[in-house]
Amino acid sequence: MRTQFTGSRGVAAAAAIVVVFALTAMRPSGQATRAARTIDGKPNLNGIWQVTNTANWDLLPHTVRPAVAQPGVYANHPVLAAPVVALGSVGLVPPGPGVVEGNEIPYTPQAAAQKRDNAEHWLDRDPELRCYMPGVPRAMYMPYPFQITQSPNKIQMVFSYANASRTIYLGQTPNAPADMWMGHSVGHWEGNTLVVDVTSLNDRTWLSRSGDFHSDALHLVERYTPITADALRYEVTVEDPNVYTRPWKMSMVLYRQLEDNAMLMDFRCIEYVEETFLGHLRKDQLVKHWEGDTIVLDVTRRVPAGDKRYER
C-alpha cells in the first residue's frame, strides 16, 4: 500500500512536469512568461496593452445613454435616434466611473461652453470618426490594443487604431520641428516609473467622444508604473492654459493581453469612412437619398420575424 502511494506520487510529479513542459511549449511567444524586467533592469513594457475602461466615451462618471439620441417620452431619458435605431444596445454608451481625479475637468467658462457644443455636434466634429490619428493621451485609452516595443534608447508604441504610432525618445533628442497629431515624446525612468513629457501636439485631436478638447498649448506628463508584471498604472497630467484653469489629472490601468494568440491587428478605417465624409461627392450615390448637403434617412426596417411571433 505504501509503495503504491509513493508510486502514485511519482506519477503525479511526472505528470506535473509534463504539464509544465506542455505549457512552455504552448507559449512560444510567451505573453504570460515574459520577464518582469528587461536585461538592463527596467520594468519590461514589451507586449500588447489595452485599457478596459470607457474613458474614450466619456472621461467623467457617466451612466448608459444612446450614442446618438433623440428625445424620448421623458425629457431626461432620450432613446436611440433614427440613424442607429437598428443597432439596439450596440448603439449605447456603456457606463463608467470616470478616470479624472476629482471628477472634474477645470475648463474655463468659455471652454466649458465649447465642450458642451462639441458634445452636441459630436458626429460632425469628433476627429475619431474620420479615422484620424487619435493623439495623445486619447490613443492610450481608446478601447483597442497597442503594442510596445522597448529598446534601451527608444520606446515605440504602435496603435491598432488607424495605424497610429508614437516614439518615446529616452535621453537627448532634438526638439520637434512642427506640431503633430501624436506629439513629441521624451521620456526618462524614475525608479520603476517611466515619465514622459509630451509637447508639440496640434489642436486637432480630442480627448473623448464627449467633446473634450484642448489647444496646441497642450502639455502632458505621463507616468507609467507597473502594478504587477501585467498591469501598468497610467497617469497623465494635462496642462493647457488656453482651455483649463489649472492642470488636471487622469489615472487608469493598462492591462497586458495574455492570450497565446495575442497580436496587433491594424484597425484600418480610411476606406470605410470615406463614404461618411465623401459619399455626397460621388457621381452616383450609394445612398440614394441625398438632397444637397442633407442625407435623407429613409430607414426601412422590417421587424424581425422572431419578434413578430411574440407580438401575436
Added chain:
Amino acid sequence: MNAENRLRQTDVEVLTMRTKARSLALLGALTAATICAVAWQGITVHGQAAQPKAAPATTARKAAPATTAPASKGLRTPWGAPDLNGVWNTNTLVPLERPREFGTRAYMTEQEHAKALADLQARNQRPGRDSREVGGKSAVGTEKDVARAYNEFWFGDKPTKLSMRTSMIVDPQDGRMPPYTPEAAKRIADKREFLAALLQGTSGGKPGPISPRRAERSPDYNLDRINRANGPEDRGGPERCLGDNLPVTMGTGTFGGVMQVVQSPDSVSIYYDVGQGQGFAWVVPITNRPHLPKNIQLYHGDAIGHWDGDTLVVDVTNFTDQTSFRGSRENLHLVQRFKRVDANTLSVQFTVDDPTTWTRPWTAVQELEKADDKTTLVLEGGCHEGNYGLLGMLLNTRAAEQAFREGKGPDPATQDNATGGGGEN
C-alpha cells in the same frame, strides 16, 4: 555582399544632404492628393549639408562623423541579438530592375557609376515637373500646367547611399523581374486596356469617342491613376492616403525614404517613412505561432519573425487584394531578411513568391545607411489627416460636370486628369 564590393560602395558615398524639412507641404491643386510630414533630418550632422553639393564624394565620406556604436561592442543589443535599432536612410541610385546593358553584371564600374551620378545631378537641375513650359512655350493655364502644379519641394539632389549595384534584384541572375504568368499578364493587360479606354478622346489618350467603358467598374481594386473621379475608389491608393504596402523598396523613385527600427526581444517595430506621407508602422512579432487562417486578409499581411543566426527573417502572408506589389495582390508570399552588415549598414533583402503572378520567385537587396540617432527624428505621416486633395478632386469633378450640364465648360470626360501631362518635357 563581399568586402571588396562593400569597400567600393562606401568609397563613393556622399553625405546626406537632405536639409529640407520636407514636411507640412500643403498641396492644394487638383492633382495633389496628399500632405504629410516626412523625415526631418536634424540639426547637427546635417548642418554639414551646407557644404557644396558636389563635394568630392570621398572627402565628404571622411568628414562623416561616426554615428554608431563602435564595432568593438559587436553591434549587439544588451540581450545579445544583432542590433537593428536606428534610423536607416535610402536614396540610392540602384533601380529595382537592372538596365539591360549590364547583362548579368551585378555591379557598376567606377566610371559607370560616376556617370550615373552626374546624369542624376543634371536631371535634377533641368526644369522639373512644375515647369510652366511645354516644348519651350509658356504653358501657363493649360491642362498640362495644372497637372504639373505639383511641388518641386519633393525633388532634389538625392543620393546618399550610392551603392554600386546595377539592380536591387539579385535573383534571377539578369537582375530583372521574372516573366509574369499568362494569368497575371492578362490581368495587367485588361487593366491597361481599361485605363486606356478612360483616356480615349482626351489629350493624353488615343483619338476616338468617349468610351462607354467610363461607366464600368475597374476590373481590379483600383490602385492606379485612372482618368475618372466618380468616387474615392476611382483614385489611386496614394491619393486616398491608404499608405504604402510591403515590401517597401525605398529610394527607387525620387522620394527616397527612411526606416526607423525599434527592437526588443519580443518584437521589431518598424516605421517606414516613404513617398508622400504614405509611411506606416509595422510591428514584426518574434514568434513561432502559425499564420492566421487564409481568409483573414490584412493590408500589411501577417508577419512572423524569427532569428536565423544573425538575420531577422520575417515571413509575411495573408495579404489583400487592396494592395499590389508589382501586380501581386492577395497571393503574395513575402520573406524579408534584415541583417546588420557593419556599423553603418543594414542589409534588407526580400524574396517574393506568387505562382499566380510570376513564373518563379525572385529576390532583391537594398543596403541602407545609418542616420545619426541623436539628431534624426522621423515624423508621423499625416496624409489622411490633411487630405484635402481627394476632397478637391471629387468636388472639382462634380463642379465641372455641373458646369458642362449648364453649357459653361467642356465635358469632363474629354479631359485628361490622369497622365500628368504626358511625356513631353
